[in-house]
Amino acid sequence: MTSQEFNILVGKLRPRLIHFANGFVKGGAATAEDMVQEAVIKLWRSNELQEIRNPEALTVQILKNVCLDYIKLKKNNMEALNPNFRVYTENDPSVALESKDEMCNINGYLAQLPEDQMLAIRLRDIMGYEMEEIAHILGTTEGNVRTLLSRARQRLREKLMSKWKQ
Amino acid sequence: METIDRKRAGDLLERYFEAQTTLQEEQLLREYFSGANIAPEHAVYTQMFCAFAEEREMLNLTTRNFSAEDKFTINSNSKKFHFRWMSIAVAAALAIFAFLMMPERGDSLKLIIDGVNVKNRELALSKADIHMEQLNSMLGRFRDGSTKQIDNMNKMGDALSSFKSFNKILTQTTVSDRLE
Known part of the structure; x- marks a missing residue:
């Protein structure tokens, strides 16, 4: 090139x-x-x-x-x-109130994920890359990418569930 | 656009959270959540899939112009690249073809004597002998002539020797007169 x-x-x-x-x-x-x-x-x-x-x-x-x-x-x-x-904790009511709006969107949830999980979910669900490509980008194995993605999605699921119940 | 039913959506969702779905299956899920027939137990995930779909759409808008224009640019560049190399390759092939097909390509090996191409080896050798003999005779004549000239020069030197002795006597006489 x-x-x-x-x-x-x-x-x-x-x-x-x-x-x-x-x-x-x-x-x-x-x-x-x-x-x-x-x-x-x-x-x-x-x-x-x-x-x-x-x-x-x-x-x-x-x-x-x-x-x-x-x-x-x-x-x-x-x-x-x-x-x-900032890492928001549910034990701190003032911080939880302050961040209520931000927590309402998915980007707020994504921001709380560990960096490798957040990158994995962005590369897969937003950029649309294959597992192999994500593994190449993050410098890890395909199996590890699946683990990262699974954990990230489970965390998002938990957040959505807890908000849904409120 | 393929639509999926409630059961299939449930199965795909479980696999999605285990990170076992393919990109095509994930696209089916996004389409399912963008539609109106979402099962009540799946409604909790609508926000997430819609947010991802929205982000993807924004990203595609950013890159749509790129896909149309730059693929052309890259293709045209690569065509230029191939054309450049192709022209060099054609020129080289022509040169090789011309070299192989030239009927008189052995010209450089011919012996030319008196402006005549000689291909026969024996004839060439005999002609070379004749020319060498001619050269020898020319040299011999030069040698004879040159020895005669040298002899003449020697005779002239002998004739001049008497003048040398006379000159010596004259010089001695002049010196003695000056001393006196």
Whole structure:
């Protein structure tokens, strides 16, 4: 892939990638753009670029960099990446009241999932990738992806059930 | 659009939560929850499937323009790429074909004597011998001529030797006169 082809493709893919990153980065669109830009630069410098022949493969490679960076950053410094993120506990009534609106939507539930589970469910249920592709993006096995997805969906189910009963 | 009944939806939902469904089955579930015939026991999941469907739709809107335009761009680039290499390949094939099919390709191996192509080896050798003999005779004539000239030069040198002795005497006389 030449630099011209790469630039054209990345330019067209960028909105989709930023949309994806924006789904789990709450620091604003600028943070999502930074993450995507960082991932693109990393891909351009890597040797893997020679093997990429189509836009879908390029998307997967950039998403892989975005997701792995996100997991790494969140493990190292969660607050710097996501300053507005708070883990709400049901034992704290004031916090529960404050976050009531946010908890009403699915994105609120997704935000409470562990990062790998959240990424797995976004890649599968929103991006529509196969298990094998998700395993490649997250750098894990297909079996592990199924486990992550199953746990994430069960958690969402529990949240929905508890809200339904209220 | 395929619709699924209550029982099938229940089965698919259980498999969905175990992460055992395929992408096609998950699409069936999204279609089921976007319809009006949702079983009461499944209504709790409507919000989740509708949210996912909405997000997917937004994502598709972002990428719809890309799919139409860029696949063309990529295809045209790859066609250009193939055309470039194809032209080089055709040129190389033509060159090889011309080399193989040239009837006079052995020209470089011919011996040309007096402007005549000689293919017979013995004839070429005999002609070469004749020319070598001619060359030898020419050299011999040059050698004879050159020895005669050298002899003449020697005779001239002998003739001049008497002048040399006379010149010596004159020089000695001049020096003695100056001393006196």
